Amino acid sequence: MTAMAPETTPMPNDILLDVQGLSVEYASPGTKPVTAVENVSFSLRRGEFVGLVGESGSGKSTLGFALTRLQKPPARISAGRILFGGRDIRELDAEELRRQRQGGFAMVLQSGMNALNPVRTVGNHFRDIFAAHGHVPKDARDARARELIGKVGLDESVLARYPGELSGGMRQRA
Ligand SMILES: Nc1ncnc2c1ncn2[C@@H]1O[C@H](COP(=O)(O)OP(=O)(O)OP(=O)(O)O)[C@@H](O)[C@H]1O
Ligand SMILES: [Mg+2]
Structure with missing residues (x-):
């Protein structure tokens, strides 16, 4: 997968989404887990658009599900962190998650x-x-x-x- 770098270096306080060293794997019984997203880092400023381009099966949806906390087993974040508005999205409780889905992040599905x-x-x-x-x-x-x-x-x-x-x-x- 390829993450296109923003044209300019973002100011740290301007960053809305900050993804560092993110890896996501799918557990599969009896064999080694399949790594679908490996060591992905990028950040996004408010109002900025980033395009993610990759062939079918390269991990785009897997990344999207991880970023929006929609990921379900057998998928698992095996490394890295996702900060949204400075908060680690893995630490959001149910109420904070509901609020973020109202005004923070969302996923528009393919179908x-x-x-x-x-x-x-x-x-x-x-x-x-x-x-x-x-x-x-x-x-x-x-x-x-x-x-x-x-x-x-x-x-x-x-x-x-x-x-x-x-x-x-x-x-x-x-
Ligand atoms: N539920 C799952 N269990 C095991 N492996 C999975 C699962 N979902 C996806 N994968 C694997 O993870 C890899 C990435 O899949 P993903 O759906 O993220 O690709 P994509 O880039 O969104 O592809 P497309 O452009 O076709 O939508 C693929 O190798 C796929 O086989
Ligand atoms: Mg997809």
Whole structure:
């Protein structure tokens, strides 16, 4: 896997995400663990975009799952550390993790269809998320959903539609 270095050296206090020497392996019964991510280091400043390029199976998703604490066994971080806003993400408790997923880090999955419930409209997904996080007052939720869907270039009519009625790219944006 290849991590593209940012063009300029980040100022230490500007760094939002700092990954140092990260290795992730998959345990496999009876044989040696498979190392999918090996000694990866990079950092990301607020507002900065970093592209990660690599052939299929090179460890991009494995890295993404580790960074967002979505990793599950048999995957295991075998070395290194991940600091988000100066905090080691492995030390976040359930409540801190819930808050970070609301306003900190998130993962947009390759297949939007698997991430969305096919029998609920896009608008209902927003309602579920607002209810789970409780950060948008009830009477402001519909307006906030319209605002957010507009930010990613979708028409607000998308909120009334079911995931199966959208294109792949529209689903990812939703
Ligand atoms: N659950 C798992 N158990 C064991 N090995 C796994 C598991 N998931 C992924 N791997 C292995 O880890 C390596 C990296 O896979 P990963 O899914 O991170 O690749 P990727 O770069 O996201 O590929 P793609 O571009 O195809 O999405 C691969 O060799 C894969 O076989
Ligand atoms: Mg992948």
